[in-house]
Amino acid sequence: MTERETGRGEPSRTLALLWGDPSAGPRRKGPGRSVSVEQLVTSALALADEQGLAAVTMRALAERVGVSAMSVYTYVPGKAELLDLMVDALYLAMPRPAWRSRSWRSRLTGVAEANRDLLLAHPWLTEVAALSRPPLGPGLMAKYEHELAAFDGTGLDDVDADAALTFLLGFVQSHCRAAHDAARATTDSAMSDAEWWAANQPVLERAFDPEAYPRAVRIGAAAGEAQGAAWSAGHAWEFGLARTLDGLAALIDAQAAPESR
Amino acid sequence: MTERETGRGEPSRTLALLWGDPSAGPRRKGPGRSVSVEQLVTSALALADEQGLAAVTMRALAERVGVSAMSVYTYVPGKAELLDLMVDALYLAMPRPAWRSRSWRSRLTGVAEANRDLLLAHPWLTEVAALSRPPLGPGLMAKYEHELAAFDGTGLDDVDADAALTFLLGFVQSHCRAAHDAARATTDSAMSDAEWWAANQPVLERAFDPEAYPRAVRIGAAAGEAQGAAWSAGHAWEFGLARTLDGLAALIDAQAAPESR
DNA sequence: CCCTTCTCCGTACGTCGTACGGCACGAGTG
DNA sequence: CACTCGTGCCGTACGACGTACGGAGAAGGG
Numbered sequence A, B: 001m002t003e004r005e006t007g008r009g010e011p012s013r014t015l016a017l018l019w020g021d022p023s024a025g026p027r028r029k030g031p032g033r034s035v036s037v038e039q040l041v042t043s044a045l046a047l048a049d050e051q052g053l054a055a056v057t058m059r060a061l062a063e064r065v066g067v068s069a070m071s072v073y074t075y076v077p078g079k080a081e082l083l084d085l086m087v088d089a090l091y092l093a094m095p096r097p098a099w100r101s102r103s104w105r106s107r108l109t110g111v112a113e114a115n116r117d118l119l120l121a122h123p124w125l126t127e128v129a130a131l132s133r134p135p136l137g138p139g140l141m142a143k144y145e146h147e148l149a150a151f152d153g154t155g156l157d158d159v160d161a162d163a164a165l166t167f168l169l170g171f172v173q174s175h176c177r178a179a180h181d182a183a184r185a186t187t188d189s190a191m192s193d194a195e196w197w198a199a200n201q202p203v204l205e206r207a208f209d210p211e212a213y214p215r216a217v218r219i220g221a222a223a224g225e226a227q228g229a230a231w232s233a234g235h236a237w238e239f240g241l242a243r244t245l246d247g248l249a250a251l252i253d254a255q256a257a258p259e260s261r
Numbered sequence C: 001c002c003c004t005t006c007t008c009c010g011t012a013c014g015t016c017g018t019a020c021g022g023c024a025c026g027a028g029t030g
Numbered sequence D: 001c002a003c004t005c006g007t008g009c010c011g012t013a014c015g016a017c018g019t020a021c022g023g024a025g026a027a028g029g030g
Helices: A013-019 A037-051 A058-065 A069-075 A079-092 A104-121 A138-149 A158-187 A193-199 A201-207 A214-226 A233-256 B013-019 B037-051 B058-065 B069-075 B079-092 B104-121 B138-149 B158-187 B193-199 B201-207 B214-226 B233-256
Strands: none
Touching: A013 A079, A013 B201, A037 A058, A037 A069, A037 A079, A058 A069, A079 A138, A104 A158, A104 A233, A138 A158, A138 B214, A158 A233, A158 B158, A158 B214, A158 B233, A193 A201, A201 B013, A214 B138, A214 B158, A233 B158, A233 B233, B013 B079, B037 B058, B037 B069, B037 B079, B058 B069, B079 B138, B104 B158, B104 B233, B138 B158, B158 B233, B193 B201
């Protein structure tokens, strides 16, 4: 297996691909290209959305766009770069509403929800982003710029605004990855909860021993009964977002009322 | 590639492995086993720590413990289960200091730091945990129980304590994954920053266009100059942990002073 | 016109996880 | 004691994967 890195070999052909290489005139020598990088990326995105990240193989992608497997390498240096292009394309397509005069809390909520919506629409993103940080494409830059703008007027200096954004996005990513995993676990277990419980009863009795793990057993049961499943995405989202914003409020309000310094 | 799931096929042989199947008397028929599951897990952990998660292959593991590749499957149903065992073994080995009369903030800081230390010592954990939630092994239960105990006396009810712990651990995981990625990016770039900058200058000029992305360029530069690298793990940790605890404080203090309800 | 250069692709290599079936061991049974 | 048969071990092989390599053919430049 190859490294999942960006821009190995020649100095970052990925960057040229991301920014649409300005030095590339349409005059080429050989036969015309039968597809385009955009088609490739679009098809790869469709594959990932429909059948998951594992379905995005060079052969499957090639077949989908109607070329041979090796022809894909004429457009893209490798799979890592393809994934980079896919991520940046999604970032570029995100909505970027004007923040206008909304409160900072409302703006940050908007940032969080936009990212959550993206990760829910493309759950495989949580797997890609775990493997390589996104590259400096136009999508990332536009996203970064727009999200930083949400911190205008909070009184945070540049370093803190960046750290706060990272903090906020980290929560969203963390939450969505957990939600995705939970959804997968219930989906492809192919066994009802009761069945699973009965089949493993002897071992589970040791796992859920109230004497060995009093809090874990009690709280696990409470959390399980409180919502339908053993893990409720909705509650975790509300809770985590409120905590995240409260945490930032402690900093932002201190900036706004500097007499406390 | 196969699915990275736990306990497919027979009803969760993983659970029996994790809890050390009590129904398995030492009386077996054939020849004695040449190694043990514990040795397998230990060797797999050593492989991962020394050469990264990608080096943990069934063949490499088999060679390390001195058996044939296929013999590993006599001990463990598959690679997914092996990874589960590795994770749970690490959880089980984590320190669990008594919380005594420490303040809740000090206790939660302890929880966060213990998890950060674990993830720093075994960076590949951030990659595994991204692929499958840990199974219900003794390590996870002990970890969960101990970390829940850190919330004793905070006044949080069961559901909130669970959500708060998830929130805290999510931050740690998120932070360590970012730190790990940043470290890898600077390690295996094999190119100095200046070199990279010069080689991609024409494209980077478009990326860092102060007119198109005023905040991003300014803040990216500020964050880069403020610390040595473009991303400082230390500052992000301090910042994120303070925000996380402040966010929880808003909830915990409200519970402690219920007149505000 | 030829020649260069580019696209496309068939084949193949090395890696992975793991299914399958044979072999050899040794405890239980007669 | 001999037999049996459940069991651990392993050699081989299959079907994926990413991708290196080299050849065939198309189009623009001299």
